Amino acid sequence: MSHQRSAISYRVARATTIVTFLALACLLPATLRAQTIAITGGTVYPVSGPRLSNATVLIRNGRIVAVGTNLTIPSGAVRVDASGKWVTPGLIHANANAGLGVAGLNGLGEGAVRGEVNPSFNPIEAVDPAAFTIPIARTGGITSAILVPGGAFFPGQAPAVDYAGERIEDMLIRRNAAIGLDLSSGSREAGGGSRAGVMARVRRLFDDALEYSRRKADFQRAAMQSLSAPAKELEALLPVLRGEQTIAIAANRRMDIENALRLTREYKLRTVLFGAVEGWQLARQLAAAGIPVALEPLQDIPSFDGLGARLDNVTLLREAGVKVIIAQGDPGGERNLRYAAGNAVRNGLSWDDALAAITAAPAAAFGLADYGTLEPGKVANLVVWSGDPFDFKSAAERVYIRGQLTSLATRETELRDKYRTLPPREP
C-alpha cells in the first residue's frame, strides 16, 4: 500500500523529561546561569576558520566568549573535558518541522494551512515546545531550525527557532526568517494547470502588492480595481519585494529554476533556492546570481519534477561557487541531517563545505547573524561529538543551546530501556 510517510516531520505528545529538565534549568539562580563553561581539549571546528587541535571554547551568559588553543580559563569556570572529542557549532536544519503539530501522524501536522496564497501565515504558534521530536532532533546535533511551511503555492512565513525552550517565545530566533514560494510541479494547479499560469499568477500577486503599497489610500476608499489577494496577504509580500526578507523558492526542474532566476531578476529578490534537483545544470548561473541553494543531497530518483536527479548535484553546485545548504528529507527524521552531510562528502563535497552547509551557510542565508560558527560573541549553540559527526560510529554527547546543556533523553531511549529485559519490568 502506498502511503504518505512524513520524513522530515514527526513528533508527538509529551516529552516530560525535557520539559522537566528545562524547567529546572530556568529555576537556577542567575549567578549559576552566568557561570563560565570551558570546554577543553577537543578538536574544535569553528567553521569560520581552520580546525584547532586541543582547543578550548569558553561560554558565558549563553554566548561564546573565546575560542583558541592557549586560553586562560577563568577560575571558577566549569570545565568540561572534551579530549578526543570533536566540537562543532550546533547544526541548523533549513527545512525542519519538529514541533509542528503531531507531524507525520496522518492529518496531525500543523505546518500548513488550506488555501494557495497564504504569505501571511506563520506556523510559529503551532509549535509545541514539548514535542517529542525536538529532543530526538537534538540527538542529531541539531540546535536550530528554519520551520518552512509547506503544501501551498505561497505557503507562508518560515520562522527560525532554537530547539530548546519552554515556550515558543523562548525558542524563537527570528519570526520571519523567510517567506515561501513553490514553483515546483506541486504548484501547477495554482496556475490553472500550467507553469506558465503559475508564473503569471506570481507576477500578478507581486505587482498587486506593489500597487497596493503605493495606493493604500485608494484601496481604503475602494477606488482600486479588485486585487488578486486580500490586503493582508499582499502586505505580507512587501518585505520580500523591498529586498528586506529572504524568499525561499522551491524549484526542481531546470526550467523551474530558470523561472526562479527570472523572478529574482525582475523583482530584485533575495532568493534562496530550495530543492534544485536539476540545479547542477544551472550551477554557473546560480553562482553568478549569488543565490544560495538548499537541497537534499540524496535525491537521485528521476521524476517529472527532475529527471536529471543525481547524487553529486551538491558537489557540482559547490564547485561552481554556489553557497550550498544541506537539508534532510530521508526516512529517520531530522536527526539524520549529519548523515546527509556525510553522504554529500561520499559523493564528492569537501568535508569542510559539508559542515558549513549545515551551520554557517543556513545561518547566513536566513539572516541568523549570531549563529553558525564558533566565534566570540556568537550564541553558544555547540555540540561535543564522540568523533566525526558525519559518520555512524559517532554520536552527539553534549548539546549546548544558548549556553545551556540540553537533555538527550528521548521517548526512544526510554522505550529501549523499558524493553531491555523481556517481559519488561513493571513498577
Place this chain on the structure above:
Amino acid sequence: MRRLYFAGLLAACAPTAAQRPAPAAPAPAPGSPATPVATTQDTLSSDRPQYPSTYRRRPNPPVLIRNATVLTGAGEELPNASVLFRDGKVVAIGTSVAAPTDAQVVDGTGKFVTPGIIDTHSHLGVYAAPGTAAESDGNEATNPVTAEVWAEHSIWPQDPQIPLAIAGGVTVMQVLPGSANLVGGRSATVRLVPARTVQEMKFPGAPYGVKLACGENPKRVYQSRGPSTRMGNMAGYRAAFIQAEQYRSRWDKWLKEKKGDPPARDLRMETLAGVLRGEISVQNHCYRGDEMAQMLDLAKEFGFKIRSFHHAIEAYKVADLLAANGTAASVWSDWGGFKMEAFDQILENAPLVTRAGARAVIHTDSPDGIQRMNQDMAKAYYAGVRAGIPLTRDQAIRWITANPAWVLGIEQLTGTLEAGKQADVVLWSGDPFSVYSKAEKVWNEGWLVFDRLDPKHQYKTDFNIGQTAPGVGR
C-alpha cells in the same frame, strides 16, 4: 526540493513471504534451451509451467579479489584475504588463494568485500519511477483478500530505480504487493540484473511468498465495506484460510484419486493452499508487537509458519516470541513515527531482536533506502553498541545478507561468502559500516553488473535513455 516543501515521501509498504528452503533448481547452463512447455490438451493448466524463470547466468571469467578485508556473513571478518569465484560460484576464500591463470585479478587493498545485499522488502518495478499513476501497480486494492495476484505481473524491468539499487550493492530483492489488503498477493524474488522481462530476473528456485498486512492500512482502505477494525482484519484472514483448508482438501482428494473432473481452479485459494502446504512463505507487514502475537496464533490455528514480520517497529517488545516461533523481523534502523502503529520505533530494534536470538533483517520498502542498506545496518549496529547491547560486526552484516536470504528461502544458495555459494559479491571502497564507503563493484552470480570506475559496466534502463538535458553531459 521535492520533499523539502512537501515534507513527506511516498513509500509503499507491503510484506510477502517465502518459506520453504528452496529445492533450488540450479540455473541452466548458459546457452541451453528453455524447458519445452507441455501444451497437450489433456494436461491441466495447473500442471503447466507458471511463468517460469528464464534467468540465465552470464558466462564470465573467474575473478580473484586480492588483499581485501572480507566479511563473509558466515561468522568471519578476514583481513588481507582473497576471494575467488568462477562459473558463478565462490571457489575459495582465504589468505593464500592462488590466482588461476585465466582469472581477472582485482586489487582489494584497503577495500572490503561482502556478500551481495538482499532486500526482503521492495516495491521496485511495481511502484516504478518516475512515479506517475500510470505505473502505480503495487496494490490491487479492490478486495481485502487478493491472494490471486502476483507481484511479478506488475514488475516493470525498466524501472530506473533498479540500477540505482544495484549501485548500492543489492543483488537480490523480494518485490511485494502493497499493504492495502489483508492478503495482498504473491511476492517475487528477483535478481537485480538488466533484463527485458521479469522472467529474466526471477531467481530460479526461490519459493513464492505471500503478503499479509496487519493493522492500519487494510482497515483504513476498506473502512466502508470492512474490515474497518483490527478484529475485522483477524476475522478476514481466518475466513480466507478456512476457505483455503476446504480447497486444499478437495484438491488433495482429487490428486490422490484422480476420479471425475478436477475441482475448479481458484487462484486466490491456490495461493493460500500453498501457504497451508508450506510451499509459499508468509511475509507479514505488521508493526505492533501485540498484533505480531495475534498473527503467530493465527499461523498456529492454520498450521503454517510466518517467515518474517515486516516493518516490525515493535519487534523488540516481543523478540522472545519471535525467537521461540522462528520468525524473523524485517525492520528499519530509524524510520518510524509516521503513523500510530509506527510510533514506538527505537534505534536499537535490530540489536535487541538479535540479542534475543531471533533473526533480524534490515529491509527498506524504499527506493531511496535500498541504495544505502549498508548505512541503515551501520546506524542500527552503532546504536546497539552505544547502548551496550552485545553485538558483532558479523551479526550486523547478516542483517542485510544471510538473514534476508533465509527469509526468502534461498539461504542454501546465496547470502554468505562460502565455497559453493553463488558468487553474489560486493567490493566496497572502504568499510561498509562507514558513511563514506561506496559499492565499487557488484557481481551478480559472477556477472559484473556494476563498476563505479567503468561506465561500460553501469547500465541504464530504457527510461533513462535520452533524458539528459540538452547540451549537458552526465
